[in-house]
Amino acid sequence: MTSQKSSEELKTRAPKRQRGHDRVAVLLEAAAKVFARRGYDAATMTEIAAEAHSSIGSLYQFFPTKPLLAEALHIDRLERLKAGLRDMAERSIGLSAAGSGEAIFDALAAFIEQYPEFPVLAGRRDIPKDRKARSRAELRELIAAFLRQAHPPITDDIVLMAGIVLELLRIAVVVSSDPDAAEDRRVFAELRLMLRKRLEDATAKD
Amino acid sequence: MTSQKSSEELKTRAPKRQRGHDRVAVLLEAAAKVFARRGYDAATMTEIAAEAHSSIGSLYQFFPTKPLLAEALHIDRLERLKAGLRDMAERSIGLSAAGSGEAIFDALAAFIEQYPEFPVLAGRRDIPKDRKARSRAELRELIAAFLRQAHPPITDDIVLMAGIVLELLRIAVVVSSDPDAAEDRRVFAELRLMLRKRLEDATAKD
Amino acid sequence: MTSQKSSEELKTRAPKRQRGHDRVAVLLEAAAKVFARRGYDAATMTEIAAEAHSSIGSLYQFFPTKPLLAEALHIDRLERLKAGLRDMAERSIGLSAAGSGEAIFDALAAFIEQYPEFPVLAGRRDIPKDRKARSRAELRELIAAFLRQAHPPITDDIVLMAGIVLELLRIAVVVSSDPDAAEDRRVFAELRLMLRKRLEDATAKD
């Protein structure tokens, strides 16, 4: 009660049993739903536990704080995103820069549609600055790697181009979140086109 | 979260006297600071009152709920933005489309730098869908009006172009909020360039 | 909700209205009762608020954390004790060392009987080391001052003697807390006698 917990860093506890593993997965998906539905601040641990058909105690067994839960989920989604991009890169060898750009653009949009909690998690205000920066850098590097294998090669600064793609992601976010905005869809398509044009310009005339 | 609207529609009460006007202004600016500093959810009415060197009682005198306060501030900022755009339009007659685009782009970035609470307010999750749509439509129309007076005229869908400019605003948000991101600034500049190119393409060759 | 309170030291808020002052007094007495009844850890803020016929919110209005409440009460009791000792000192000029010792001994026992929460507060585990030391030093000094005015004067180390009296306080605590222990009372009396003897030994034969 009056514990003065030695400042041991709290950490997500790894489950040691199969049941635990399953539960963790269920809890994460429940958290995803609730974060997507309510946003980070308004999401409550109670609602997440309920969504997982679990007890609040079980939730805390594995995720000892709300920020840690959010972070665990964020990392999971980030891994999926990175895996997806890597996967795409493999299957897209030989694409033109412009084609690559469009492919990534579409992939990002699809990702956000599938994981609407992602922008919520990425945007929460309590992420340590450096972690935020690191995540962005990783993503940018993955996109850059993707663009680097374009044929003919891109002559402009590839990391910069990657940054652009990433920023355009933000727009994808909004468009994805607003299903009735027919207008937005056209804007989205238009931006996709702008990206294509830009990458064509950045391409060496072979 | 704990709002229990009484039967009568709550409305921001208009102050009857000069002193009231001043007080309202002070309260709004205080709210702006706190929203910018903490975000919408984490901002507390108490902190806002304190920031205004006022009491909660006084705050509630004018703004009977937190959402209403946010909305009042949001509307104020929207008015300023619209006024700024109108003003700019007047002073920019005869600009090329590309020049107009850049001008707006810069203006939006500057606006957000001056009013960092704006994206917070625009992003809060409890805005009625229709109000959100309306705000966006108004802004889009103002930008469209701006673009319409370009010389030579734009041949493509002007409202679409306006939508694009508006979406790019999101990127400005991030760039403005992250002062150390040198990389981001380059991306920002690059997007600005992309916009210019796109508008040049959309221009009738006179 | 996700507030990252800048690390402003939380402090007991001073009431600015008469009503507030009254309430603070009531809350402190309620806390005293509950701490005495349950001990520090087992005492709950809820029970304290209830004991004060107040709401939990009101309690927190003035005492933003449980440790702070305990500390405020502790300080209050310490003040009373010091005032009592000072007062006693005035009224006891000319007493012999042995008489002084007995007087203080009795006074301490009476104090603890009146304020049974005192040992609870003094013993809670989260008091900063230095504050604990300071309190003890203050008390020791007051007792020392008391002893210093004895006639004939004490020849031994007075501060040491004061320390002894203070330690004997611990015994008073137990004896006071255990009302049925007839045996304990005799022990208490015996210790009182030992103190008298010791102080007689420490006295200059005038």
Added chain:
Amino acid sequence: MTSQKSSEELKTRAPKRQRGHDRVAVLLEAAAKVFARRGYDAATMTEIAAEAHSSIGSLYQFFPTKPLLAEALHIDRLERLKAGLRDMAERSIGLSAAGSGEAIFDALAAFIEQYPEFPVLAGRRDIPKDRKARSRAELRELIAAFLRQAHPPITDDIVLMAGIVLELLRIAVVVSSDPDAAEDRRVFAELRLMLRKRLEDATAKD
């Protein structure tokens, strides 16, 4: 706090095998460390299990509730203390009363230094009144027995003298717990001296 005793009296289960015995010992020592470190309330069953490199399940196998664990440990320590006193008594036949007093005084201090969890256990608030009284009586009797064999014999009430020694234990507690208090050490020595004097007075002049 949340104990829901099932109908059958819960009792510390005696282990049937050697392995069980070892485990119990390890668990008790772990509990000792944690109680000493955190105090009774703040000590958690989980931390105790961890300290024992065991699981909560195992801990509960042997000690079905936290109070029962505390009590088992308390009894163990009490046994050790009693054994130690008995042992000392044997080896100290023929000592003077004053010498005996000092010997016990030192022995108690040493005991508490070795078993710092002892005062924590003895002080916990949920000990049944009668058990508390019984423990004290036992100890007092042991000390009395010790004093009874002094030469020359004590003429005053021996049980009373024993009570005094026991009360002085409290002071030993504090002095032992506060390693930096040089002042306290002097007080401790002084009390030891007072005890010697008192016992000399209580001795028949042979």
Added chain:
DNA sequence: CATGAATGAGTATTCATTCAT
């Protein structure tokens, strides 16, 4: 109107204890 005290539902989190494997 201004002020600040009063209210209490709501939130994150803890921890003793139970139970399935």
Added chain:
DNA sequence: CATGAATGAATACTCATTCAT
């Protein structure tokens, strides 16, 4: 027996909002 997951009542604390002065 060992293990660690499951449970949920209990607790400290927050904050929008109301109201007496």
